[in-house]
Every structure is written in structure tokens, then in C-alpha cells.
Amino acid sequence: MINTSPSASIPLKGNFLGIETSCDETSIAVISGGKLTANLVSSQDFHADFGGVIPELSSRAHLQIIIPLLNDALKKSGLALKEFDAVCATAGPGLIGALLVGLTFAKGLSYSLKKLFIPVNHIEGHIYSGFLMEEKPEFPYLVLVVSGGHTLLLLVNSFEKIIKLGSTVDDAAGEAFDKAAKMLGLKYPGGPEIQKHAQNGNPERIKFPVADLKGEYDFSFSGLKTSLLRYLQKYFGSTKDSVHKNLNQHELADIAASFEHAVIKALMQKTEKAVKNYDVKSISLVGGVAANRKLRNAFQELSVKHNKKLVIPALEYCSDNGAMIAFRGAKLFELGKRFSLDYSPYPGLLPDHFS
Numbered sequence: 001m002i003n004t005s006p007s008a009s010i011p012l013k014g015n016f017l018g019i020e021t022s023c024d025e026t027s028i029a030v031i032s033g034g035k036l037t038a039n040l041v042s043s044q045d046f047h048a049d050f051g052g053v054i055p056e057l058s059s060r061a062h063l064q065i066i067i068p069l070l071n072d073a074l075k076k077s078g079l080a081l082k083e084f085d086a087v088c089a090t091a092g093p094g095l096i097g098a099l100l101v102g103l104t105f106a107k108g109l110s111y112s113l114k115k116l117f118i119p120v121n122h123i124e125g126h127i128y129s130g131f132l133m134e135e136k137p138e139f140p141y142l143v144l145v146v147s148g149g150h151t152l153l154l155l156v157n158s159f160e161k162i163i164k165l166g167s168t169v170d171d172a173a174g175e176a177f178d179k180a181a182k183m184l185g186l187k188y189p190g191g192p193e194i195q196k197h198a199q200n201g202n203p204e205r206i207k208f209p210v211a212d213l214k215g216e217y218d219f220s221f222s223g224l225k226t227s228l229l230r231y232l233q234k235y236f237g238s239t240k241d242s243v244h245k246n247l248n249q250h251e252l253a254d255i256a257a258s259f260e261h262a263v264i265k266a267l268m269q270k271t272e273k274a275v276k277n278y279d280v281k282s283i284s285l286v287g288g289v290a291a292n293r294k295l296r297n298a299f300q301e302l303s304v305k306h307n308k309k310l311v312i313p314a315l316e317y318c319s320d321n322g323a324m325i326a327f328r329g330a331k332l333f334e335l336g337k338r339f340s341l342d343y344s345p346y347p348g349l350l351p352d353h354f355s
Contacts, residue, residue: 010034010132010327012334014085017073017109018326021062021102022094022122023148024053028069029322030077031330036132037077039316039323040069051188052178059097066105073322084115088329091119092346093149099345107341118329119343121353123150125324126286127162128331130311132323137311141282144271144299146289148174148189151267153217153274154354156284159331164354165274166217173263174289176221180228180259184252185244194256195292197249201257206231208262210269217270224262228255260294268298275306282309290318 012034020027024047029039042065047053089106092099103119110117126145130137145152151168174191181190208227211220236246275283285299296312303310317323
């Protein structure tokens with residue numbers, strides 16, 4: 001279990017509980033008196049044994065840990081449940097069974113305590129996660145959301161107005177890393193494994209393709225994934241066993257570095273185009289793949305080149321966490337948004353969610 005809390009102040013009044021159970025992390029956070037006083041994360045590491053997240057096992061693990069995690073969060077924050085102004089929980093997108101655990105638990109707390117219930121969009125949690133840091137984004141800002149399930153380029157004008165500029169038409173960036181790692185015989189999750197092996201490789205060794213789509217800010221990674229598969233079949237054999245047998249560490253490092261380079265190049269090309277075309281004050285990188293060091297460095301270079309303020313959340317706020325859910329829920333509360341207890345979870349984003 002990870003136990004984190006930042007030193008940054010959060011300009012919010014009241015006490016807010018944030019519950020995150022969209023995938024394979026159970027997280028509960030508390031924002032109280034303008035400070036994040038607890039942010040506990042329990043990760044389901046056993047999914048690595050299966051090469052990916054098993055939805056049913058994920059739901060069961062959430063059920064087992066959510067009450068002990070809540071008790072620990074309350075103890076750390078020094079608050080009783082009756083002192084909260086609202087209970088906030090992820091409503092989607094995510095695994096429907098996992099979402100039901102957290103959302104139903106939050107509804108039960110809200111009903112029993114007679115407190116407001118606030119469902120939070122998981123992606124919006126990531127979008128505004130930069131506000132958990134000491135240096136915060138300034139509106140309007142451009143944000144790249146990169147995770148295992150989503151790749152989105154968005155223009156954020158306020159806490160109420162988000163405009164989608166582009167998204168992936170197939171695989172998300174994180175999904176591409178996971179699939180590439182599997183082809184190379186590496187562990188799940190694939191992003192950290194690709195990054196680890198890429199450190200010792202030559203990113204210019206293999207010229208993997210970067211998709212050029214009709215959508216000005218859209219991404220595609222399925223062609224890149226297929227190109228890797230064809231490369232491995234051509235030089236290392238047509239089966240997984242032959243690839244793993246014939247691939248030495250030096251070649252693995254070059255392939256990982258070249259694949260990582262192609263993913264980052266695709267992300268940066270569209271992001272820089274948007275920076276040039278939109279008058280923004282800040283740029284931000286969020287989501288699980290935002291933990292990638294080379295991608296973070298590329299954003300740093302982009303911010304210097306175009307003289308834009310850069311906000312990238314600390315690593316603990318890139319992965320799924322209750323802090324971002326508590327913050328987003330608190331802002332919705334502050335904006336006067338109110339929700340019914342019959343609010344339903346949703347596994348995916350609606351096409352017009354960001355307009």
C-alpha cells in the first residue's frame with residue numbers, strides 16, 4: 001500500500017472523501033481544510049501473473065480492501081465520517097465491476113450519513129490532477145492524457161469547459177506499450193518494462209512508423225504495434241517461443257528504445273502542433289504513461305521552446321489515485337453540481353463527453 005500526501009495547498013473549503021476503483025488500484029483520499037490529508041493506494045500486483053488485469057479478480061480485491069483502506073484514511077486525516085461535506089467516487093470510465101464496488105460503497109456512505117454524493121469522471125480527475133501540485137496549471141491550458149485505456153489531447157478552458165482536440169482511433173499509448181512488452185516477453189504492466197530496457201538501447205536503431213492521420217490531432221498506435229510484430233517475425237522467428245529464445249539483451253534494448261521513441265514522437269508531434277495553434281498559458285501531461293521519463297523530458301523541452309508553463313503531476317498522481325477524485329469532486333461541489341443516488345456507472349467515454 002502506498003501512502004502519499006503533498007505539501008501543496010489546495011484552495012478548497014470543506015471536507016471531501018475521494019474513492020477510486022476504476023481498474024486495479026483501490027484508493028481513498030481525504031481533502032480537508034484546503035489540504036490533502038490522506039491519499040492511500042492499494043495496488044493489485046497479482047495481475048502481473050496473468051499478463052493483464054482480470055476484471056472479476058479486480059472487483060473482489062476492491063471489496064476486500066475498501067473498508068480497511070477507508071479506516072486507515074480516516075485515522076490518518078483525523079476526521080470522522082460525519083464531518084465530511086461530500087462523498088466523491090469514480091463513476092467511469094473503467095471496468096464496470098470495479099466501478100460498481102467504489103460507486104455503490106460511496107452511495108451507501110452518502111445515504112447513511114445524509115451527505116452529498118458526487119460521481120466523478122476518471123479522465124476529468126486526471127485532467128485536473130495538476131492542481132494537486134504547488135505549481136498549478138493556468139487556464140486555458142493544453143493537456144495530453146495518456147494511459148492504458150485513453151489517449152486524448154484536450155483544451156481546458158476552465159473547471160467546466162473542456163474541448164477535445166484529438167484522441168486515439170485505436171490503441172491507447174499505454175495499451176501499445178503493454179502489447180509491445182508482451183511480444184517481447186516482458187512483464188505486465190508493459191510501460192515500465194519498456195522504459196527499463198530502453199535505457200540501454202539506441203532509439204534510432206529501428207525506424208518504426210508514426211501514423212499520419214486525417215484528424216489533425218488524432219493518434220494511432222495499431223500500425224506501430226503491427227510493425228513491431230512483423231519485425232520480430234522477420235528477424236527472430238514466427239512464434240513467441242522463438243522470439244524469446246533468439247532475442248538477446250542488446251537487441252531487446254534497441255527494440256524497446258526504438259518503440260518507445262516512436263510512441264513519444266507520435267504524441268509530441270500532435271501536441272506541439274496544438275501548442276502552435278492555440279493560445280494557451282500552460283501545458284500539462286497526465287495519466288499513467290506520464291510517468292515515462294523520456295516523455296516528461298520531451299514536455300519539458302516543449303515548454304521551454306514555446307515559453308509555456310509546464311505542470312506534470314508527481315508520479316503518485318499520474319497513476320490512479322483518490323486524491324484527483326476528491327479534488328475533482330470538491331470542485332464540482334463548489335460549482336454547485338448536485339447528483340442523484342441513482343447515478344449509473346459507465347465503462348467508456350461517450351463520443352460527445354468532451355465537446
